[in-house]
Amino acid sequence: MRYKSQSVAYWYFAVAMVLFGLQLVFGLLSAAKYLGPDPLLYILPFDVTKVIHTNLLIVWVLCGFMGGTYWLIPDESRSELHSTKLAYIQLVLWTIMGVTAIIGYLFRYGTGNKLLEQPLPHKIVIVICMLIFLYNIGMTIRKSGRFTTTEGVLLLGLLSSAVLFLPALLHYENYTVSIYYRWWTIHLWVEGVWMMIMGAFLAYLLIRLSGADREVMEKWLYVIVGLVFIAGILGTAHHYYWVGVPAYWLPLGGFFSALEPAALVGMAMMAYGAIRRSGLAHPNALALHWTVGSALFAMFGAGLLGLAHTFPSINKWTHGTLITAMHGHAAFYGAYAMIILAMISYALPQMCPSRPDKGTSLGYWAFWMQMAGMFGMTLSFATAGIGQVYLERVMGMGYLDAQLKIQVHFLMLIATASLFATGVGLYIYDFFRFRPVFDQAVEPAAPGADPADNREPVRGSV
């Protein structure tokens, strides 16, 4: 840890870890309900466990993004943060918002609009937190006078996240119009600006871990941003299938979302190329596992599995089945959960002096158990979904009867989800096992371990 103010990141990560654990509790509960019958039918019905499961994901992933950014910016700008006090206020507000929203959902206090269930007061707090955050980061960069491409991409991603949240604050009388604008927030977050954040984190980690040349990495980053937006903006069309919008969104969605894997393949190539050319220039091999793993799993989950059902002629059969759950789980985990776990794995040894630099063996267990578990979950959703599509959509069997026929896949889902949850449990335990020490600046483990700092940065703006 070069800069004392980077310690705020630890607390963001700690909150994210707790919420991640809680997310899995509600995920497992939801999965168990697929097997049924449900003893909690009138205490904690499926709609409640599901809304909490997805909302905790949004809250912890954004919390991780913010923590990761507070860690990255001082390193990149070579400066302390503008205000740690603001950062802590923001974290407290964010946590209160997240926790009270979850408690509210237990009592059905929410908007009932998929993924945007946060009540209006909570949405306003989200906007306030984002504004504090952008101000704090912006001031840090301005004061330091050092603005790298990685920062530029990251900042533009965060700024657009805030702007794209605005349509979610409005009220629409026409359900189709409300769907139209809901995807401005959700899709353009997930497949647009969050990808920029992921790309920036990835570039930062690869520069630090592999010693890859900054100029090469940042050039890649521009190409990735271009690809993300060509495919991502017009790829919103694949959410406009069959919802009552003009028919031209169908071919547009098919064409542009077929391009979406390009950016993810680009990221995977960037990671592979960096490692191949520069090797490992940092002792933290565990963080490298997470970094490269994230690029590859995102290519598989977001890219390949998204492509699998994105063409209108296929999607008309698979739309609204467990095929979507297959893609959703693998994509979110690979692209966003893993990049945050990579950032945490990289930052943690620098905040906890007693923690080994190369990662603990428990950390490796956590990595591989999560990999195996999430891969198994993806397969369970895929097999269940394929069964559902053929029985229910193609053959015309009733929904409830088809669900009974695919019970065995739900058993497989619960088994692999338990493996995944154990891996996450180990990661969380490993996170809290070592005490952080913030009162002295901890030097990087090996001299010259951060080759990025030895090179002249490329100034750039996006």
Added chain:
Amino acid sequence: MTTRQSRIFAVAATALSALLFMVLTVDSHRQFQELTQSQNLTPEIIHGKDVWHKYNCINCHTLFGEGAYYAPDLTKITQHRGEAYLQAYMRDPSNFYDEQKHRRLMPTQDLSEKEITDLILFLDWVANIDNQGWPPRPILVTGGFAATAASAATGDRDAAPPGTTPVGDDDDSRAKGQYLFNTAVPSCSACHSTQPGADMAGPTMAGLVARTEELLASGDYQGEATDVAGYIRESIVTPSAHVVPGAMYSAGGTSFMPNTYRDSLSEEQIDNLVDYLMTLK
């Protein structure tokens, strides 16, 4: 590629895509009214949409295939189930499905009567939105392999859905009736099976003739028909003339079966259906 070129690529790609997206957004707004028939949006329908949100329906069900995957898609539900059925269902779903059998059950939501009525109006508005003909084949709540398709109503031999035998004008009336049983909107087979003992939202049609003969002889019959064919015709045209006992079939003497076939089917089509159903001894 130099850094400068890659930067230009990033900026230009983003700007162009965003511009095209904005143009298409404006054009979509131009078409929303026609596609969604937004002139029909009454305060009741808008209230129905608020009910849909208030009870968090989308975190179990899907609408337009969007939502959670724990409960059936409801996009076209008002074309599969009549209003009377849906009202009774919303009052207490456990009358209709057995949690032990289906392993999941919708909890009773305690909606007010006004909320139920408006919710159904909202769902009916949704069912009539032009969404490029999705789903391509009706998504049924329960039942097995009922081969149906809205497009099949044309009677085009090539467009006949799998599992049905296509018919032409000079085919036997009973064959045409069987085809209609699977393809009328809403299709009979969405609620009635032809398997013995397989009662779905409506009673099974297996053994229909024998059962009806017993009914007509028993004196429990409330309608005006004098023979089996007359009874079947009456059931299609005025479903509430005689109701089969059971809380999942009727409430307050009103059958849950849609009473729209009187208008949606021609006289000849009703004759075809009766001829077909008369074969189910």
